[in-house]
Amino acid sequence: xxxxxxxxxxxxxxxxxxxxxxxxxxxxxxxxxxxxxxxxxxxxxxxxxxxxxxxxxxxxxxxxxxxxxxxxxxxxxxxxxxxxxxxxxxxxxxxxxxxxxxxxxxxxxxxxxxxxxxxxxxxxxxxxxxxxxxxxxxxxxxxxxxxxxxxxxxxxxxxxxxx
Amino acid sequence: xxxxxxxxxxxxxxxxxxxxxxxxxxxxxxxxxxxxxxxxxxxxxxxxxxxxxxxxxxxxxxxxxxxxxxxxxxxxxxxxxxxxxxxxxxxxxxxxxxxxxxxxxxxxxxxxxxxxxxxxxxxxxxxxxxxxxxxxxxxxxxxxxxxxxxxxxxxxxxxxxxxxxxxxxxxxxxxxxxxxxxxxxxxxxxxxxxxxxxxxxxxxxxxxxxxxxxxxxxxxxxxxxxxxxxxxxxxxxxxxxxxxxxxxxxxxxxxxxxxxxxxxxxxxxxxxxxxxxxxxxxxxxxxxxxxxxxxxxxxxxxxxxxxxxxxxxxxxxxxxxxxxxxxxxxxxxxxxxxxxxxxxxxxxxxxxxxxxxxxxxxxxxxxxxxxxxxxxxxxxxxxxxxxxxxxxxxxxxxxxxxxxxxxxxxxxxxxxxxxxxxxxxxxxxxxxxxxxxxxxxxxxxxxxxxxxxxxxxxxxxxxxxxxxxxxxxxxxxxxxxxxxxxxxxxxxxxxxxxxxxxxxxxxxxxxxxxxxxxxxxxxxxxxxxxxxxxxxxxxxxxxxxxxxxxxxxxxxxxxxxxxxxxxxxxxxxxxxxxxxxxxx
Ligand SMILES: Cc1ncc(C[n+]2csc(CCOP(=O)(O)OP(=O)(O)O)c2C)c(N)n1
Ligand SMILES: [Mg+2]
Numbered sequence: 001x002x003x004x005x006x007x008x009x010x011x012x013x014x015x016x017x018x019x020x021x022x023x024x025x026x027x028x029x030x031x032x033x034x035x036x037x038x039x040x041x042x043x044x045x046x047x048x049x050x051x052x053x054x055x056x057x058x059x060x061x062x063x064x065x066x067x068x069x070x071x072x073x074x075x076x077x078x079x080x081x082x083x084x085x086x087x088x089x090x091x092x093x094x095x096x097x098x099x100x101x102x103x104x105x106x107x108x109x110x111x112x113x114x115x116x117x118x119x120x121x122x123x124x125x126x127x128x129x130x131x132x133x134x135x136x137x138x139x140x141x142x143x144x145x146x147x148x149x150x151x152x153x154x155x156x157x158x159x160x161x162x163x
Numbered sequence: 164x165x166x167x168x169x170x171x172x173x174x175x176x177x178x179x180x181x182x183x184x185x186x187x188x189x190x191x192x193x194x195x196x197x198x199x200x201x202x203x204x205x206x207x208x209x210x211x212x213x214x215x216x217x218x219x220x221x222x223x224x225x226x227x228x229x230x231x232x233x234x235x236x237x238x239x240x241x242x243x244x245x246x247x248x249x250x251x252x253x254x255x256x257x258x259x260x261x262x263x264x265x266x267x268x269x270x271x272x273x274x275x276x277x278x279x280x281x282x283x284x285x286x287x288x289x290x291x292x293x294x295x296x297x298x299x300x301x302x303x304x305x306x307x308x309x310x311x312x313x314x315x316x317x318x319x320x321x322x323x324x325x326x327x328x329x330x331x332x333x334x335x336x337x338x339x340x341x342x343x344x345x346x347x348x349x350x351x352x353x354x355x356x357x358x359x360x361x362x363x364x365x366x367x368x369x370x371x372x373x374x375x376x377x378x379x380x381x382x383x384x385x386x387x388x389x390x391x392x393x394x395x396x397x398x399x400x401x402x403x404x405x406x407x408x409x410x411x412x413x414x415x416x417x418x419x420x421x422x423x424x425x426x427x428x429x430x431x432x433x434x435x436x437x438x439x440x441x442x443x444x445x446x447x448x449x450x451x452x453x454x455x456x457x458x459x460x461x462x463x464x465x466x467x468x469x470x471x472x473x474x475x476x477x478x479x480x481x482x483x484x485x486x487x488x489x490x491x492x493x494x495x496x497x498x499x500x501x502x503x504x505x506x507x508x509x510x511x512x513x514x515x516x517x518x519x520x521x522x523x524x525x526x527x528x529x530x531x532x533x534x535x536x537x538x539x540x541x542x543x544x545x546x547x548x549x550x551x552x553x554x555x556x557x558x559x560x561x562x563x564x565x566x567x568x569x570x571x572x573x574x575x576x577x578x579x580x581x582x583x584x585x586x587x588x589x590x591x592x593x594x595x596x597x598x599x600x601x602x603x604x605x606x607x608x609x610x611x612x613x614x615x616x617x618x619x620x621x622x623x624x625x626x627x628x629x630x631x632x633x634x635x636x637x638x639x640x641x642x643x644x645x646x647x648x649x650x651x652x653x654x655x656x657x658x659x660x661x662x663x664x665x666x667x668x669x670x671x672x673x674x675x676x677x678x679x680x681x682x683x684x685x686x687x688x689x690x691x692x693x694x695x696x697x698x699x700x701x702x703x704x705x706x707x708x709x710x711x712x713x714x715x716x717x718x719x720x721x722x723x724x725x726x727x728x729x730x731x732x733x734x735x736x737x738x739x740x741x742x743x744x745x746x747x
Contacts, residue, residue: 009344010343010344013294014282014294017283017286018286021286021287022287025287055471058471059468059471059472062467062468063468065467065468066466066468067344068290068291068311068342068344068345069344070344071343071344163343
């Protein structure tokens with residue numbers, strides 16, 4: 001089972017290490033982790049995807065909450081929240097393949113952000129499945145490099161996860 | 164009103180305001196400014212001979228007094244020498260503040276002389292830690308550190324103090340603690356208390372299972388009140404020893420691997436376990452899937468992450484043990500004696516802890532019984548191994564602050580420095596370290612500390628010529644292949660060792676000498692090492708073999724003379740021969 005949790009942390013040196021250290025020490029499995037600024041400059045927000053059963057999730061949440069620099073931990077129910085990830089993909093592209101690649105890019109509402117004689121860089125945003133799908137389709141041309149941000153997530157509607 | 168001072172002076176002023184009267188430490192290059200401030204302050208500084216000793220002293224002091232213990236070490240090797248002591252305090256939830264020197268801030272990360280990333284190293288073994296980068300943060304960080312160390316589930320906090328931060332001038336202020344990410348939950352939820360009380364009232368075979376949390380919350384008074392009000396038998400973990408007086412009719416003593424048979428049987432038969440401030444450690448539960456198979460489990464703990472970590476819990480109660488027990492006391496009505504009380508009492512009669520006394524060889528259990536008879540109110544600290552288990556089993560413990568032992572980490576070398584710390588915190592008490600010949604040597608250098616500072620602690624070495632607990636496992640599970648566990652008579656002469664440090668050394672080789680050695684030691688107002696030459700073949704019994712259920716607790720056959728003779732012969736032959744010998 002995959003679970004997504006949002007973690008509001010103090011914006012201080014070493015916080016990421018504390019969290020990463022906790023996960024490895026307690027043998028929790030992280031699928032993805034992303035960190036970034038929030039509306040409040042004192043805090044950062046992490047979105048962490050973990051897998052495990054409910055007991056594991058409960059332990060993850062409780063152990064994270066024990067860290068002094070962690071302000072809030074909240075599970076995000078996938079059916080009630082929006083998930084997004086951004087990927088940039090460098091793919092082989094010559095005269096023959098370029099137009100076919102552009103079609104795929106259009107279908108996925110992705111963007112071409114760099115072109116050279118032999119390659120292109122494509123930017124795509126969406127949930128994990130969408131990104132997996134475009135990556136799958138682009139494979140036939142030869143993918144040279146992928147960089148993914150990891151997932152960020154937010155509850156729909158008025159509810160907020162804040163410090 | 165604020166006042167200008169150096170960072171080092173701000174550290175000392177912060178310590179004073181936190182009520183610290185003694186610190187344990189050893190200086191070094193980067194600590195020169197701090198030690199200069201110590202020199203000019205009235206805080207008592209105990210100079211140790213190894214920083215591990217400082218950490219354990221601070222720990223022993225904290226456990227004996229309930230206050231936060233403070234230790235200090237220099238950067239690099241000084242700091243890394245604290246690591247075992249910090250890990251030990253972390254595992255046993257001991258309130259401690261460790262202060263380490265660090266290289267100048269501009270040298271951090273450059274592999275400077277005696278630089279060690281101690282905040283990185285201690286990340287998984289501290290409740291929290293800080294690297295101070297500016298003198299203006301000193302007072303806030305010290306306030307937070309003490310607050311974190313002593314509240315909620317207590318634990319060690321480390322503050323890494325770069326040299327320049329101690330030299331810089333700063334305006335002294337004393338800020339309020341404001342940590343949005345740290346709000347320990349102390350008040351138990353009323354609804355949960357009601358549910359727990361109802362379960363207790365309905366139970367026919369309740370057992371109260373008590374850990375160190377009751378000690379830290381100073382809730383033993385409430386515990387005794389609750390147990391007697393509802394006539395529920397009480398068993399404690401190693402950490403919970405003393406929270407419930409062991410001479411009380413409802414006491415079942417310690418449970419777990421070397422617990423009493425009756426405590427373990429009671430757990431397995433129980434229909435309701437009330438766990439308070441205990442964490443279902445594997446040494447306590449035996450095979451976890453069949454721990455208390457018939458029981459509903461109520462778990463009171465101040466650390467929410469402990470609830471449901473190792474066992475499924477039917478009624479979780481997150482909160483401070485004292486608060487929760489007070490709540491429970493209001494909700495339960497008195498219950499009379501039951502068939503269950505008769506049953507547990509019958510088990511107590513039928514399966515007492517025992518050993519076979521001997522007129523010629525000193526039995527280690529006998530030494531403990533004599534210590535208890537002669538110094539029943541002493542603080543007992545222990546090393547780790549058989550000595551620890553015998554001290555737990557054969558001393559009648561009645562006070563939670565008077566049994567001090569390394570539980571979670573099982574640190575050999577803990578007991579002696581912890582005894583020194585305890586004696587400094589409670590000078591009016593006798594303090595005795597029950598030691599093994601292996602463990603004592605791991606921190607025996609602190610004899611110098613005890614002698615110089617005139618701290619009259621007593622050490623009772625149960626000298627069995629071996630790393631006894633490991634030898635016991637080899638005897639039972641490795642067909643007596645005593646790999647690297649026989650010390651023989653190769654340990655130093657403990658009497659001479661004591662004398663070399665200026666302490667008093669005494670020895671007993673026959674049972675008839677035990678009492679007079681203890682009496683002499685207790686009457687001596689100086690540090691004393693008692694060397695008891697005990698039966699080498701003795702085993703700690705009973706025992707739940709690893710992976711077995713608590714109900715499968717075994718009496719180990721009490722060793723006979725032949726076995727003892729045999730080990731003595733091996734000792735005489737020396738180590739090389741030992742490993743080649745078969746079938747002894
Ligand atoms: C620092 C450390 N190293 C190793 C061990 C493993 N260990 C546990 S008990 C024990 C034997 C201790 O020997 P001794 O102090 O003589 O005690 P005895 O069991 O003989 O009473 C050992 C080596 C430990 N607990 N701590
Ligand atoms: Mg020994």
